Structure formats: structure tokens, C-alpha cells
Amino acid sequence: MGKGKLAKFAEMETFSNVFQYPFSVIDNVPFEQKGRWRKDYFHNDNPIVLELGCGRGEYTVELAKLFPDKNFIGIDIKGARMWAGAKLALQENLSNVAFLRTNIEFIDRFFDKDEVQEIWLTFSDPQMKNVRKRLTGTAFMDRYKRFLVDNGIIHLKTDSNFLFTYTQAMVKHNQLPVKIETTDLYHDRNIDDSTKQLLSIQTYYEKMWLERGLNIKYMRFLLPQEGELTEPDVEIPLDEYRSYHRSKRSELETSK
Numbered sequence: 001m002g003k004g005k006l007a008k009f010a011e012m013e014t015f016s017n018v019f020q021y022p023f024s025v026i027d028n029v030p031f032e033q034k035g036r037w038r039k040d041y042f043h044n045d046n047p048i049v050l051e052l053g054c055g056r057g058e059y060t061v062e063l064a065k066l067f068p069d070k071n072f073i074g075i076d077i078k079g080a081r082m083w084a085g086a087k088l089a090l091q092e093n094l095s096n097v098a099f100l101r102t103n104i105e106f107i108d109r110f111f112d113k114d115e116v117q118e119i120w121l122t123f124s125d126p127q128m129k130n131v132r133k134r135l136t137g138t139a140f141m142d143r144y145k146r147f148l149v150d151n152g153i154i155h156l157k158t159d160s161n162f163l164f165t166y167t168q169a170m171v172k173h174n175q176l177p178v179k180i181e182t183t184d185l186y187h188d189r190n191i192d193d194s195t196k197q198l199l200s201i202q203t204y205y206e207k208m209w210l211e212r213g214l215n216i217k218y219m220r221f222l223l224p225q226e227g228e229l230t231e232p233d234v235e236i237p238l239d240e241y242r243s244y245h246r247s248k249r250s251e252l253e254t255s256k
């Protein structure tokens, strides 16, 4: 591990806005702040918004500045990335920001029923070969339902045609209400100004994909608590650019 990373990890231990639960030690250890984020940490009754796979937390920090009346929590397993957002939030005295370092697969252990209003998924790994690890897959939707309010909002911003097409199919198959959907948000004239402002925040990965000339896609949909979700039966062309430099490339050209 690089020296810079070690220094960041050490500094993160001192950050008052970071909670670290990286391993499955949490299996039998209840997270005491579950159901108490507003009371114990934010000290207000404002809505809670999560950014899952937040990386450096650009959305978490910038949305927190735009919406001081909402609370934001960035979640990722990579501490060195999260350090950047957590440090910035402290420097800017943003009391409506927190970061949680854990595996998102355990996410429902950290939030109680109806504790969260919105989820942002920013440039998530498309997980083309494993639907159970895909953050818009029904396995994750089932987890989100355990803590998201009824008809809570899910935002997906992505470069990935695979992830976007899959999510469109999942949403359609399960009749989830779609509020906004665009396959090229920077050239879509139908996007209203307040949405444009939200979507103008750019993450590290977004900048990288924009430089490579990819269209950025965005979808906002609602997740009702009622009803059982099932996987759509669709074959989706894989994103070819994501396979560059990979030694063990699958021969498959589509996936479910």
C-alpha cells in the first residue's frame, strides 16, 4: 500500500464525519446509529439522501451545498477515495454530510425502515456478468426497500449503455414509475433548469468518460415498498470499452 494511502487512512480515523465498518465483523454487531442518524448525528429531522459507490464523494458534497435542508451520506468501500470528500466536507464545515465506509451489500444493516428518502447511483460498476452485484439489480432493490420510504427516489447517472439498458428493462418489467430518462443529458433540451443544475455536478469517473466522448445517461425512478420485484429476461450488448486491457475476456457479447 502506498504511503499516501496509509496517511489518508490514519487521518480518516480522526474525521468526525466518517464511520468505518469495512468487514463482515458487523455480522453480529448491531450498528447503534441504525434508525438514529437524524437524532444522533445530524441533529435535525431533514430527509436523508445516500450516494452509493460515492468514490471521492463529489455528489455527496456538492448536493449538500445545494441543499442545506437535506442530509447526505456517501458510501463506498474504498477509504482513500472517500478521504477526499470527507476532508472537503470538514474544511467547508458541512454539518449535513457524513461518509460510511462499508460494503454496500450490507447496507440494510445501517439504516432502519423509512430512514432514507433518496438514493444516488453515480457511475456504478455495471457488473455485466453478475446481476446480483449490480446496484440497480432486484437483489439490491430488495435491500433498498428495507430502509427507503415508500416511493423513494432513485437516481442513476451513468456512462454505461449496459447498465442503463438493463435498468430501463428492470424498471419497465416491474412497472416502477419513471420520472426522468435521458440517454444524452448534456444535449437533451427537455431537461428543466433545476434538474440541469443537479446533473451539472461531475465526478472523477464522469470526467474520465466525457473525455472519451461517451454520452452520459440519467434516469430517475421511484421504488414502491409494495410488490415483489423480478428480473427482466433480456440480453443486453456488453460495453466493449470496459473490456479493454482485461486479460481474461469473456467470449460472450451479450449478458442478462
Ligand SMILES: C[S@@+](CC[C@H](N)C(=O)[O-])C[C@H]1O[C@@H](n2cnc3c(N)ncnc32)[C@H](O)[C@@H]1O
Binding pocket: 052, 053, 054, 055, 056, 057, 075, 076, 077, 078, 081, 102, 103, 104, 105, 122, 123, 124, 125, 203, 204, 205, 206
Ligand atoms: C466506478 S467507481 C465510481 C465512483 C464515483 N461515484 C465516481 O463517479 O467517480 C465505483 C465505486 O463504487 C465502489 N463500490 C463498488 N461496489 C461496491 C460495494 N459492493 N461496496 C462498496 N463500494 C462499492 C467502488 O469502490 C468505487 O469507488
